[in-house]
Amino acid sequence: MYIIAIAWLYVVLMMAVTEHSIVAAVLTVLFYGVAPLALFLWIFGTPARRRAAARRPQPEEDGSVMGETVDEVVDQHDAADAQRNQ
Secondary structure (H helix, E strand, O other), rough: OHHHHHHHHHHHHHHHHHHOOOOHHHHHHHHHHHHHHHHHHHOOOOOOOHHHHOOOOOOOOOOOOOOEHHHHHHHHOOOOOOOOOO
């Protein structure tokens, strides 16, 4: 997949070099290169994103945060707090 992206960028850059003005070259790179390439990589990267999402652990829906309930997390005292006179 990446070899296609690299080859397409090469073709677009060669097209941009032959343009008559800098503005036309920048627009060629944006509209012929970056935009279609971003769409291509997003569409063809979907299966990899789905596999990565399936490998991630799903959060528990019982009101726990990192294995502790929310009440336990809120009730913890932070020893690093400044004292009243500081």
